[in-house]
Amino acid sequence: MNILGELGTFAAGASIRSQDPALRDIQRRHFLDALAATIAGRATEEANALAGVLAERPLGRRVAEARLSEVDDIHCASCVTPSAVTVPAAITAIEREPDADPARLADALWVGTETMTRLGAAIDGARILYRGIWPTYFCAPIGVAATFGRLIGLDAEETTNALAISLYLASGAVSRRDRGRAPRWLLIALGAEQGAHAARAASVGFGGDPGLLDSPDWLSNMQGIALDPSRLTEDLGERCVYGELSLKPFCSAKQAIAATDAVRELLAEGLDPSSVESIEVRVPPPYAAMISRKAVPGDRTSTLVSAAYQIALAVLRPDAMYDVGRTDMPFDEEIAALAGRIAVREDDSPELIAHFPARFPAKVAVTAAGQTHERCVVEATGDPGRPLDDAALRSKIARVLDNLGRGEDAKTLFEIAGSALTDPVAARSLPSALARISGPAADGGRVGEA
Numbered sequence: 001m002n003i004l005g006e007l008g009t010f011a012a013g014a015s016i017r018s019q020d021p022a023l024r025d026i027q028r029r030h031f032l033d034a035l036a037a038t039i040a041g042r043a044t045e046e047a048n049a050l051a052g053v054l055a056e057r058p059l060g061r062r063v064a065e066a067r068l069s070e071v072d073d074i075h076c077a078s079c080v081t082p083s084a085v086t087v088p089a090a091i092t093a094i095e096r097e098p099d100a101d102p103a104r105l106a107d108a109l110w111v112g113t114e115t116m117t118r119l120g121a122a123i124d125g126a127r128i129l130y131r132g133i134w135p136t137y138f139c140a141p142i143g144v145a146a147t148f149g150r151l152i153g154l155d156a157e158e159t160t161n162a163l164a165i166s167l168y169l170a171s172g173a174v175s176r177r178d179r180g181r182a183p184r185w186l187l188i189a190l191g192a193e194q195g196a197h198a199a200r201a202a203s204v205g206f207g208g209d210p211g212l213l214d215s216p217d218w219l220s221n222m223q224g225i226a227l228d229p230s231r232l233t234e235d236l237g238e239r240c241v242y243g244e245l246s247l248k249p250f251c252s253a254k255q256a257i258a259a260t261d262a263v264r265e266l267l268a269e270g271l272d273p274s275s276v277e278s279i280e281v282r283v284p285p286p287y288a289a290m291i292s293r294k295a296v297p298g299d300r301t302s303t304l305v306s307a308a309y310q311i312a313l314a315v316l317r318p319d320a321m322y323d324v325g326r327t328d329m330p331f332d333e334e335i336a337a338l339a340g341r342i343a344v345r346e347d348d349s350p351e352l353i354a355h356f357p358a359r360f361p362a363k364v365a366v367t368a369a370g371q372t373h374e375r376c377v378v379e380a381t382g383d384p385g386r387p388l389d390d391a392a393l394r395s396k397i398a399r400v401l402d403n404l405g406r407g408e409d410a411k412t413l414f415e416i417a418g419s420a421l422t423d424p425v426a427a428r429s430l431p432s433a434l435a436r437i438s439g440p441a442a443d444g445g446r447v448g449e450a
Contacts, residue, residue: 003213004167006233007118008160011111011146017103019110019240026242027106028421029393030073033247034087035417036397036410037072039437041065043325043404044300046185053186058095059144059196060189062088067136068185069324070304071400073245074254076383077358078120079135082143082245085192086112089144091431092196093151100427102420104151109421112147114241115163116140122231123219126357128172130286133225137188138172144195145202154203164208165198172223182301247382249396250321255287256307257382259344259362260321262375263311266366273315275368276338281307282347282363284356292344300326307362308342309335322399351376359383409437 001009016024041047042065054061066072066084073083086109093108094100116139125135145166149159171191174184202208212218216227248254249261259281267273283291295302295309303309303326312335313320320330347353347363355361361378379385388396398410416433420426 002211003229003232004160004163004208004210005156006236007115007146008158008163008210009156010236011115011150011163012154012156012159014111014114014237015103015107016110016240017106018237019242023240023242024106024421026245026387027109028418029247029388029390030083030242030245031087031109031421032397032413032417033071033073033393034066034083035091035413035434036400037069037084038062038066038088038434039406039409039413040071040324040400040404041067041069044068045325045327046181046300049181050185050189054189057189057193059088059092060193062091063140063192064185064189067188069251070253071248071251071324071396073247075117075120075241075245076254076360077126077244078117078139079126079129079357080117080120080139081136082113082116082139082241083109085116085136085140085143085188086147089147089192089196090151091434093148094427095431097151098428100424100430102422102424102427105427106421108147108150110240110242111150112143113245114236115146116143117241117244118232118236119143122228123225124228127286128225130290132174133172134174134184134188135172137174137184137191138170138225140188140191141166141169141195141198144192145198146195148196149199149202152199152203154199158202159199160210161207162195162199162202164210164212165201165206166195167212168208169194169198170223172225244384246380246384247388247393247396249381249388249392251304251324251326251400252310252321253291253305255283255360256291256305256310258360258377258380259283259291259307259364260310260314261380262362262364262377263366264314264318265377266364266373266375267315271366271368271373276315276341277367277369278341279311279343279367280365281311281342281344282352282365283307283344284353284361285346285348286356287360288344288346295331295339297329297331303329306339307344308339311342312339319399319403322396323403324400325404352378406437412437 145162291307295306363376
C-alpha cells in the first residue's frame, strides 16, 4: 500500500480507544486547552479584523482565533500547533449533527492530530520554519481533511482521496515583510477551510493521486521541501502523538518559554526581582534571531515573541503574561529598562542543541546584586516531562479567561467540554455551548463580537 493509502486507512478506521487511557486523558486536556484558546483568541484585535472577512467561514475563523491566541498546544519536533486546527475542525463538523458520537469525535481528533504532526516532522518543520515556511499552515489542509473526513463518515478510499486533494492545496509560504496587517491568520484560516473542502469533495467522488508521497521528489519539485517518508508511517496506529505534545503555561511563542521558565524558577527560589541587573539568554541557533526581536508598543506579535519582554513581564508584571488580547500591555520605564538589559545569544553547545527540535531549550545567566545565577531548562513547564495536570490546566485557563472578564466561562468549559469525548449528551451540546461562551463578555470585556 502507498503512503497516502496507509494514512487514509488509519484516518478512516483507527480508534484512540486502542491507546493507553493515560493518553486519552492527555487528549482531553489538549481538547479543553484548544477550546479555551479559541475563546481567548476572539478577544484580539486581529480576530475582530478577521470577523467580517471570515463571516461565512466558521471553521477558518475558529482556527485563526485558536492559533493567534498563542496559548495553544505545540508538537515541538514538527513545530506544528495541531489542536488549534483539529479541534475547530471537529467542532465545525459536528455543529449540525444531532447525534454527535463522542467516541468518533475523539477518534477524529486523534487521526487529524497524528496525520498533521507526522507530515510536519517529515518536512522537518522545526527547521524550515526559519526559512519562511510555516509548518502549521502547510499541514493544516491535511489535518482538517483527516479530522473532518472521519466525522462525515468517509471510508478509507475516500479519505485517501481527501488527503491527496488536501496536499494539492497545501502551501506554507509566509513573509515577514507584509504591508498592513500581516495575513498569516487569514492564511491559516483559509488553509484549514481547504481541508474541509477536500473532504467534502472526496465524499462525492472526487479523487487524487494516492502515490503523491511515495516519491519524495514531488514535494521537492513542487515546493522546494525535502520529505522523509519514513516519518509518515512508522508505527502508525501504534504510537500516539498526544504523549509528545506540549501545552503552553502562559501566552507566548513556544521558543521563548524555556528561557522565561528558567527565570521564573530562580524567582520562585528567592531571587529578588528588584536586584536583577542583567540577563543573558542562550538558545540553539535556529530560533535565536526569532526571540531576539524587541517588543514594540502596539505590535501584539512582538510582545509574544520577544524573550526579553516576556522575561521582563515574568519579573515585574507576571499577571500580564496571561493577557491574550494585549491591548494594555505595560511599556513603562521599568519594563523597558529591564528588557534592555536582557540579551539573547546563539549557543550550539551539546547541552542545548542536542535536545532540538524535540524540545526548545534555553540557558539563562541572571546577574543580581553582584552574583550570577545560572539555570538551564530543557523540559519546560507543559512539556511531556513536566505536563500540566488538570489543576494546572484549570488554573491557566481561568487566568487567561479571567483576564478577559470571562471567569465563569472557564467553569462552563470544564463542565461541558471536559466530558464531551466520553458523554453523548455533552458532545451534542458542545457546539451550542461553545457559541454561547464565545460571545461578548457579560461585563463588556475585551472580546470580539460573536
